[in-house]
Amino acid sequence: MYGHDFPVPDDGPAGGLLDQVEAAEAALRAAAGRGRPGPEDGSTADTDPQDYFAALIDADQKIEPRDWMPEAYRKTLIRQIAQHAHSEIIGMQPEGNWISRAPSLKRKAILLAKVQDEAGHGLYLYAAAETLGVTRDELVEMLLSGRQKYSSIFNYPTLTWADVGAIGWLVDGAAIVNQVPLCRCSYGPYARAMIRVCKEESFHQRQGYEILYVLASGTPEQRTMAQDAVDRWWYPSLAMFGPPDGDSTHSQQSMAWKIKRFSNDELRQRFVDMCVQQAEVLGLRLPDPDLRWNESRQAYDYTQPDYAELMRVIAGDGPCNRQRITHRRRADADGAWVREAAAAYAAKRTAERTSDRATVLA
Amino acid sequence: MEYLLGLGDDALVAAQRLGEWVTVAPELEEDVALANIALDQLGAARLLLGYAGELEGAGRDEDALAYLRSDREYRNCLLVELPNGDFATTMAKLLLLSAYQLPLYAALSVGADERLAAIAGKARKEVAYHLDHASLWTVRLGDGTEESHRRMQAAVDELWPYTVELFAADPAAPVDPAGLRSAFLANVEPVLETATLDRPADGWGPDGGRAGLHTEHLSYLLAEMQVLHRAHPGARW
Numbered sequence: 001m002y003g004h005d006f007p008v009p010d011d012g013p014a015g016g017l018l019d020q021v022e023a024a025e026a027a028l029r030a031a032a033g034r035g036r037p038g039p040e041d042g043s044t045a046d047t048d049p050q051d052y053f054a055a056l057i058d059a060d061q062k063i064e065p066r067d068w069m070p071e072a073y074r075k076t077l078i079r080q081i082a083q084h085a086h087s088e089i090i091g092m093q094p095e096g097n098w099i100s101r102a103p104s105l106k107r108k109a110i111l112l113a114k115v116q117d118e119a120g121h122g123l124y125l126y127a128a129a130e131t132l133g134v135t136r137d138e139l140v141e142m143l144l145s146g147r148q149k150y151s152s153i154f155n156y157p158t159l160t161w162a163d164v165g166a167i168g169w170l171v172d173g174a175a176i177v178n179q180v181p182l183c184r185c186s187y188g189p190y191a192r193a194m195i196r197v198c199k200e201e202s203f204h205q206r207q208g209y210e211i212l213y214v215l216a217s218g219t220p221e222q223r224t225m226a227q228d229a230v231d232r233w234w235y236p237s238l239a240m241f242g243p244p245d246g247d248s249t250h251s252q253q254s255m256a257w258k259i260k261r262f263s264n265d266e267l268r269q270r271f272v273d274m275c276v277q278q279a280e281v282l283g284l285r286l287p288d289p290d291l292r293w294n295e296s297r298q299a300y301d302y303t304q305p306d307y308a309e310l311m312r313v314i315a316g317d318g319p320c321n322r323q324r325i326t327h328r329r330r331a332d333a334d335g336a337w338v339r340e341a342a343a344a345y346a347a348k349r350t351a352e353r354t355s356d357r358a359t360v361l362a
Numbered sequence: 363m364e365y366l367l368g369l370g371d372d373a374l375v376a377a378q379r380l381g382e383w384v385t386v387a388p389e390l391e392e393d394v395a396l397a398n399i400a401l402d403q404l405g406a407a408r409l410l411l412g413y414a415g416e417l418e419g420a421g422r423d424e425d426a427l428a429y430l431r432s433d434r435e436y437r438n439c440l441l442v443e444l445p446n447g448d449f450a451t452t453m454a455k456l457l458l459l460s461a462y463q464l465p466l467y468a469a470l471s472v473g474a475d476e477r478l479a480a481i482a483g484k485a486r487k488e489v490a491y492h493l494d495h496a497s498l499w500t501v502r503l504g505d506g507t508e509e510s511h512r513r514m515q516a517a518v519d520e521l522w523p524y525t526v527e528l529f530a531a532d533p534a535a536p537v538d539p540a541g542l543r544s545a546f547l548a549n550v551e552p553v554l555e556t557a558t559l560d561r562p563a564d565g566w567g568p569d570g571g572r573a574g575l576h577t578e579h580l581s582y583l584l585a586e587m588q589v590l591h592r593a594h595p596g597a598r599w
Binding site: 092093096099100101104112115116119120211218221222327334336337339340342345348 | 374377378381382384385386387388389390391392393394397398400401404405407408411424425428429448449501502503505506507509510513586587589590591594596597598599
């Protein structure tokens with residue numbers, strides 16, 4: 001359903017990254033084949049749990065829900081996976097904003113499928129978080145009360161149809177660059193969820209790229225719309241990789257635990273280098289006058305995003321923070337009677353089964 | 363052609379309404395399910411409108427038919443264009459629509475027109491799932507809490523008259539709608555009974571949709587759906 005009657009660099013905008021996802025999947029299988037360190041019967045009774053945890057991480061084996069893990073490791077993962085799940089859910093809003101007005105039936109179908117995928121990603125990420133001993137209800141409650149965050153990028157508005165393209169190309173592109181290394185995350189359920197998510201995200205990026213390609217080679221108005229969207233989404237997308245390495249609070253420990261594999265700045269650079277070539281194919285300009293190839297670094301020099309703005313948006317003062325969370329709270333409140341009814345219905349059925357059984361036994 | 367427009371417009375307008383639920387459904391699983399059903403209806407609409415355009419032979423494709431006709435040229439039934447209302451209203455609409463579409467597509471899938479039969483054969487499988495989904499929710503809400511029972515009964519009562527139009531006789535049609543009513547009732551009545559809901563009495567029902575005489579709601583729905591496409595005449599997307 002994702003037609004591609006347009007030129008795509010290599011085998012797709014995220015082609016090389018998909019290979020890395022495949023490689024991560026193969027590594028996961030290989031690690032399972034090697035078996036875990038320790039006695040063959042799997043008994044770990046004699047081993048100090050802390051040592052065993054460290055040995056698993058060292059051997060690039062996955063930590064599974066039944067394994068002992070440091071409390072801080074558990075908390076870090078819950079925070080990170082939940083934030084990721086919340087981002088999928090809140091991220092449905094800016095794009096969902098254009099479902100009703102998508103300019104062709106084909107675009108409407110692709111966008112519906114994409115937003116549906118995001119709800120699905122949210123669901124399996126919540127399920128991955130639940131393996132760490134927290135419930136989805138608790139996590140949703142923390143989102144609604146503002147105690148847990150979602151990606152700040154979704155606090156920017158989608159003002160034109162081209163924004164749907166820019167979100168696909170830049171925001172999903174940045175998300176993939178961020179997430180591909182997570183396919184090798186030391187926590188098994190998260191790594192496996194990310195492999196699945198990344199495969200679908202690459203379709204999302206492709207559809208965004210395709211939207212922009214068609215606009216950029218369309219009428220003058222469409223072209224202007226496409227350039228305007230790229231102008232507005234470029235720096236917020238760069239900010240998605242988080243603060244510069246020196247200011248990042250969680251990074252070092254996460255690297256040691258192999259939750260995180262590359263620093264914020266490394267990933268940001270990778271994203272910039274990927275986008276430059278793609279922007280050329282699109283015929284759109286990245287809004288950075290200082291963007292140029294650096295021969296000695298073998299990478300592009302670029303202007304950093306405004307991190308003060310990032311901090312303001314994270315703190316709650318972005319263009320759409322209030323709107324996004326109000327929308328989510330309203331949906332939650334409006335649906336309460338439906339969820340209560342479903343629970344009441346299920347309870348009646350359980351009670352009937354119990355009394356049937358009692359009758360049989362009597 | 364008019365007949366195909368009726369089928370295609372039912373599916374398209376239903377998809378447009380269902381799409382409004384995405385991000386506001388009562389639970390995440392329902393965001394996924396409603397988007398899925400919207401996608402099915404949209405898929406059927408594209409095939410039906412594309413075919414209608416080919417039969418017309420005037421060069422109109424699915425987008426020309428979807429985006430460049432006014433409400434007076436739309437041929438959908440009134441049921442699908444009504445606002446979503448609460449979740450009970452949406453489920454009642456889906457129950458009634460899919461209970462009608464299922465025997466309709468089943469009959470068309472063995473009809474003389476092979477192209478239409480193939481479209482209907484695919485849509486029939488999807489609609490069976492829609493009916494199942496709507497039936498489950500009708501039962502849960504009808505036999506859930508006092509509040510959900512009250513809302514579900516009100517929704518069924520409000521929408522029942524709109525089913526009259528679905529079965530208005532049209533002997534010239536590939537499948538005469540008048541012949542589908544008993545199958546429709548066989549789909550709906552047991553669900554209402556299990557849901558502890560009263561089946562509304564039959565009586566007057568509004569009509570006009572198939573002739574392009576709609577409720578006041580359709581023009582707003584189309585205004586929103588068509589705004590971007592119409593703002594850029596001739597553009598490709």
